Amino acid sequence: MQILSAKNIKKSYDGTQVLNGISIEINKGEVLAIIGPSGSGKSTFLRCVTQLETVDSGEITICGETLVKNDAAGKAVYSDRASCVKIGLHIGLVFQNFNLFPHFSVLQNITEAPIRVLNKSKEEAEITALALLKKMDLSDKANAYPCQLSGGQQQRVSIARALAMNPDILFFDEPTSALDPELTGEILKVIRSLASERMTMAVVTHEMKFARDVADYVVFMDNGTIIEQGRPEQIFENTQNERTKAFLSRFNED
Amino acid sequence: MNYQMLLTQMLEATLMSLRIFFVTLIFSLPLGLLVAKGRMSKIAVINLPVRLYILLMRGTPLMLQLLFFFYAFKPLFGIQLDRVLAAEVAFVLNYAAYFAEIFRGGIEGIPRGQYEAAKVLGFTRKQTFFRIILPQVIKHIIPPMGNEFITLVKDTSLAQVIGIVELLKVTSNWVSSAVEMTPLVIAGAFYLIMNGIVTRCFTIAEKRLDYYR
Numbered sequence: 001m002q003i004l005s006a007k008n009i010k011k012s013y014d015g016t017q018v019l020n021g022i023s024i025e026i027n028k029g030e031v032l033a034i035i036g037p038s039g040s041g042k043s044t045f046l047r048c049v050t051q052l053e054t055v056d057s058g059e060i061t062i063c064g065e066t067l068v069k070n071d072a073a074g075k076a077v078y079s080d081r082a083s084c085v086k087i088g089l090h091i092g093l094v095f096q097n098f099n100l101f102p103h104f105s106v107l108q109n110i111t112e113a114p115i116r117v118l119n120k121s122k123e124e125a126e127i128t129a130l131a132l133l134k135k136m137d138l139s140d141k142a143n144a145y146p147c148q149l150s151g152g153q154q155q156r157v158s159i160a161r162a163l164a165m166n167p168d169i170l171f172f173d174e175p176t177s178a179l180d181p182e183l184t185g186e187i188l189k190v191i192r193s194l195a196s197e198r199m200t201m202a203v204v205t206h207e208m209k210f211a212r213d214v215a216d217y218v219v220f221m222d223n224g225t226i227i228e229q230g231r232p233e234q235i236f237e238n239t240q241n242e243r244t245k246a247f248l249s250r251f252n253e254d
Numbered sequence: 255m256n257y258q259m260l261l262t263q264m265l266e267a268t269l270m271s272l273r274i275f276f277v278t279l280i281f282s283l284p285l286g287l288l289v290a291k292g293r294m295s296k297i298a299v300i301n302l303p304v305r306l307y308i309l310l311m312r313g314t315p316l317m318l319q320l321l322f323f324f325y326a327f328k329p330l331f332g333i334q335l336d337r338v339l340a341a342e343v344a345f346v347l348n349y350a351a352y353f354a355e356i357f358r359g360g361i362e363g364i365p366r367g368q369y370e371a372a373k374v375l376g377f378t379r380k381q382t383f384f385r386i387i388l389p390q391v392i393k394h395i396i397p398p399m400g401n402e403f404i405t406l407v408k409d410t411s412l413a414q415v416i417g418i419v420e421l422l423k424v425t426s427n428w429v430s431s432a433v434e435m436t437p438l439v440i441a442g443a444f445y446l447i448m449n450g451i452v453t454r455c456f457t458i459a460e461k462r463l464d465y466y467r
């Protein structure tokens with residue numbers, strides 16, 4: 001079953017084309033890794049499918065529901081507001097810098113949206129939240145505040161917060177880039193374990209080893225276009241593409 | 255000097271000062287929030303009049319505004335506001351403009367990521383503002399708000415220009431008729447007590463919100 005289908009997405013910021021016809025599909029249970037140099041448009045793509053930005057043209061369908069498609073003139077037309085909100089609920093996003101709510105405890109960070117948005121009871125939301133915290137190995141931090149946690153712990157809370165909404169697909173935008181190197185491991189471990197549970201995910205990452213190990217598919221983007229996509233073995237070991245080779249060789253050096 | 259009469263009059267006048275103080279706060283805080291929203295609006299027909307309003311309120315003396323609402327309102331709009339109401343209207347409108355700028359600073363200081371996280375989680379704009387943004391704004395604007403509250407306690411004395419008998423007016427009546435400084439000392443003490451309480455409240459609020467950064 002197809003969870004995400006993005007077709008020919010184009011997006012420009014005041015005249016500069018940032019996404020130049022991106023097409024990506026993700027099936028249920030798959031993990032997609034998006035790699036590429038800085039400024040290639042990876043974040044912009046995630047922001048478009050999570051409705052933090054609007055596209056200029058192209059088609060996005062999530063869980064069979066159309067978020068946006070082109071009109072006859074090839075210009076993007078969004079669904080009505082209620083549908084957009086509903087489609088948004090299929091999606092979770094984990095940010096590079098966590099964006100936890102500082103005035104809420106860890107527990108309330110996780111329960112607030114299920115209670116207010118999904119109208120769950122406080123008890124039910126807390127049971128789910130505590131189970132997620134246990135899974136994130138943070139049971140003892142339920143009543144702590146974000147400022148009392150390490151970066152890695154904050155990121156795990158933000159993953160729990162996203163999972164509490166029970167999304168059909170979870171997007172990660174460089175989830176380890178704001179962390180000290182010794183803390184990236186704990187986050188990658190969490191994503192690995194989610195992958196083993198067949199959680200559908202799309203991860204923008206600079207961790208090439210992780211992408212190779214965990215992803216079912218890898219997309220290599222540069223300059224707003226997809227240069228190459230395929231199985232990790234294909235991209236990381238057998239690529240014939242010069243730009244992919246050049247990009248990957250930079251990682252092998254260090 | 256009749257000390258009992260002096261004290262009675264000063265206490266009564268203090269009640270008037272306090273009335274202006276509380277009425278101003280009750281109305282100008284919500285109004286200030288609304289004005290801040292208008293000031294940040296990208297729609298010109300909202301934004302421009304709001305900017306003009308803020309400019310007028312902050313760019314002219316509060317005393318002039320008091321005189322305006324008491325003396326100029328009738329010739330212009332045909333309604334005579336009574337003294338206290340005129341004073342309250344002037345204070346509310348004036349302080350709302352200052353509060354609006356403080357709110358705006360606070361709101362604009364909240365990182366964009368907070369809105370983005372809230373949006374992706376499905377919060378409505380209203381929920382985002384009242385549950386996520388505003389509580390953080392309040393923490394950040396406590397120090398400048400404290401300043402405004404203290405200024406307001408003292409500014410209530412300006413109401414005497416339209417004949418309102420508040421604490422400082424009574425005081426000046428007494429010192430000008432009897433050659434004695436006691437009323438001045440008492441008035442000073444009263445203002446200090448009021449502002450001492452205000453300061454204490456703000457210290458407590460600051461402490462209470464100290465649990466997060």
Ligand SMILES: Nc1ncnc2c1ncn2[C@@H]1O[C@H](COP(=O)(O)OP(=O)(O)OP(=O)(O)O)[C@@H](O)[C@H]1O
Nearest residue numbers: 013014018036037038039040041042043044045174
């Ligand atoms: N709000 C914006 N306004 C104008 N230009 C923008 C905006 N957001 C992104 N851009 C530009 O779009 C291009 C793609 O940016 P994007 O953040 O998507 O890249 P990225 O692949 O995520 O890079 P990185 O690996 O550094 O995170 C960049 O050239 C960037 O300067």
Ligand SMILES: [Mg+2]
Nearest residue numbers: 042043044174
């Ligand atoms: Mg990025």
